Amino acid sequence: MNVEVLQRSIRGRVFSDRQTLENYSVDSSLYQIRPSLVVVPKTIKDIIKTLLFATKNKLSVTPRGGGTGLVGSALNSGIIIDLRNLDRIRIFQNHVEVGAGVHKGRLDQILEKHGKFLGPNPSVGPYCTIGGMIGTNASGSRSLKYGSTIDNLLEVTMITASGKMLKLPSRTRLAQSVVKLARQVDRQKYPQVSKNSCGYRLDAVSNISETQKIIAASEGTLGIVVSAKLRIYDLPKKRILVILGYESIKEAAIDCQKIVKLRPSALEFVDHNTMKNITARFPHEIKCLLYVEFDANTGRNVSLLSNIIAGQILYKFSDKKSIAKWWTARNSALYFSLKNLLSSKTLPHIIEDATVPLHSLADLLLLAEKTARRYGVRLVMYGHAGNGNIHIRLASKNKCKKTINTIAKEFFTQVITMKGTITGEHGDGIARTKFVRMQYGHRTYELFYKLKNEFDPHNLLNPQKIVLARHSRGRQQLLL
Ligand SMILES: Cc1cc2nc3c(=O)[nH]c(=O)nc-3n(C[C@H](O)[C@H](O)[C@H](O)COP(=O)(O)OP(=O)(O)OC[C@H]3O[C@@H](n4cnc5c(N)ncnc54)[C@H](O)[C@@H]3O)c2cc1C
CATH class of the missing domain: 3.30.43.10 (Uridine Diphospho-n-acetylenolpyruvylglucosamine Reductase, domain 2)
Known part of the structure; x- marks a missing residue:
């Protein structure tokens, strides 16, 4: 070389x-x-x-x-x-044209000056890029109302493995292959959830005009995105954030089903461990919180909310500064959880992003608690409750990699039985690629192989992600 x-x-x-x-x-x-x-x-x-x-x-x-x-x-x-270096931004009335390397933080600042915003908002805030958001089909707290990246992706321009420029949607041979494979998919084998970053999203494509969606969650395995068109929204005139307190996670999960009917812009769950890092007073009986944010009909929605919930309203904020402060606390949940767990030892984050239909949210939370008890590991939970998407961190001083795989298999079996997905927003990567077949079954997995082969017949692009090739080109190791 x-x-x-x-x-x-x-x-x-x-x-x-x-x-x-x-x-x-x-x-x-x-x-x-x-x-x-x-x-x-x-x-x-x-x-x-x-x-x-x-x-x-x-x-x-x-x-x-x-x-x-x-x-x-x-x-x-x-x-x-x-x-x-692909960092160009062009703003239009209802969409933005962005280079793949544009950092979300820079885009947010420019959009704000135009009175606009991007729907998906990963908690990592400014540091991720548009290419990475498309690669993982990222979402975030406001995806409850505004959808994940896949729902906002209008057009993708990319370079294929053979070095050709491809725009999707288009009437090209590759786009037609995507539609053909999408028509063979058994949609019942796909999770029945509002967000999903597992495998290839053939279920999101019904015709040529939707072929760009196949690139969302494809983790760089189908092409190198150079730019994209994404939908943007008008900044709301007003937001209101309500913090609800609960004595049990089951009660909180059941309330989520009622709260989503009011169309909140976010509905987030924070567990007891994460609460300890929030500088505010909570009644001692409160075991977890829900963050409920409205960005339309705020006054009316808050009064409806107080009539339907079993939890207590602990705080209400409508000023920008307090809302931002409380969101910073929620968005730091990953940091808090790792800090909390440092005295133990964090375990590989495999079961960290499951998403289930909202009516199964209580079952998911209880399953996580049961799993932690059964294997004697510590547990932190938080996440996008309105989408049935909970992030889970496990920690233990003396559990080995084998135990984690056993936990993952058991946990994922239950999640799939609930018609959920093993990853709602973070993707398959090294952690979960080996579980993609388990999620979809043999027939759909074979369609994934065919799709990969259409775009990248020599397995040049990010091999061993999403579908496992026969031969590995890379070695990986765990840092911990
Ligand atoms: C503290 C923290 C909080 C987070 N919170 C959230 C959250 O709330 N919601 C959420 O969805 N995610 C969250 N994430 C995960 C992560 O931020 C997102 O997945 C993000 O979209 C990744 O963007 P990136 O630019 O860093 O991508 P990278 O990590 O660099 O890449 C991610 C994937 O995209 C592919 N990719 C990158 N660029 C391109 C391109 N140009 N063309 C094709 N493929 C490409 C890569 O190959 C890779 O497979 C969080 C992460 C952290 C550390």
Whole structure:
């Protein structure tokens, strides 16, 4: 492999030094894979040349955004291609055209000046990129009302494994193959949930005009996204945030079914462990909280809310500063949970993103508690309750990898029985790719193989993610 040849042929940078390779060997997960090269392209031509170089040198290519993914989706051997220079933003009335490397924080600031916002809002805030959000089908608290990335994705422009530019939707051969495979899908095998980042989202495609949706949650395995058109919304005139307190998680989960009928813009769950990190007073009997936010008919909705809930209204905020402060506390739940669990030892985050139909939310929360008790591990839970999506962190000093796999198999079996998904927003990555077949069954999994083969017949793009190839090109190791 002659790295100099690649460096001379592109305008961007090629890195092969130890420090850079180590930086890109990790993301926000607990995994580590050292790449062979890191390329930071400046132009689309650079990306195409990198793909041709990779093909010639039998190296894989994995796109990377902010590296905030939680399951190792952006880690691989071979070449990591960092899209940070594709950072153009163009704002229109109801949509925005953005480069894949645009950081969400920068986009938010610009949109706000235009009185607009993007629906999906991962709690990681400003640090993730549009490419990464598409790659994982990211969502967030406001996805309850405004949908996940897949629901807001109007068009994708990408470079395929063969180095060709492809726009979706379009009447191209690849788009037609997507529709053909989508028609063979048994939609009953898909989870019956409002958000899903497991496998390929063939269920979201009914015709050519929806073919761009197949790229959402595809984790860089079908192409390298260079830009996208995403729907945007008018900033609401007013928001109100209500904090509800509950004596039991079951009571809170049951209330969620009533609360969603009022169309809140967010409905989030915070457990007892996470509550300890919020600087506010709570009555001692309160075991968990629900955050309920409305951005329309606020006064009317709050009075309706007080009539239908079994919990207590603890706080109500309508000023921007307090709302932002309370959201910061909720968005730091992952940080709090890791801080809390540090005295134990965190375990690989495999069962951390399950999503079930809302009527099964209480069962999901109780299942997590039962699992923790059964295996003697500590547990922290929080998440997007209105979507039935709960993040779970487990910790134990002395549990081994084998136990985690046993826990994952048992837990996922129950989640799938509830018609849920093993991942609502973080994706499959290294942590869950081996469970994708279990989620969908053999027939749908075979369609996934066919889809991957249509886009990437030589398994060049982010191999071993979503579908397991016969031969692995990369080795991975756990940091902990
Ligand atoms: C503290 C914290 C809180 C979080 N909260 C949320 C949350 O509330 N909701 C949520 O959904 N997620 C959340 N996440 C997960 C993560 O932030 C999102 O998945 C995010 O969208 C990843 O974006 P990224 O730019 O960092 O992508 P990366 O991690 O760099 O990549 C993610 C995947 O996208 C692929 N990808 C990246 N760029 C491209 C491209 N140009 N073309 C094709 N594929 C590409 C990568 O190959 C990889 O498979 C959280 C993470 C952290 C650390």
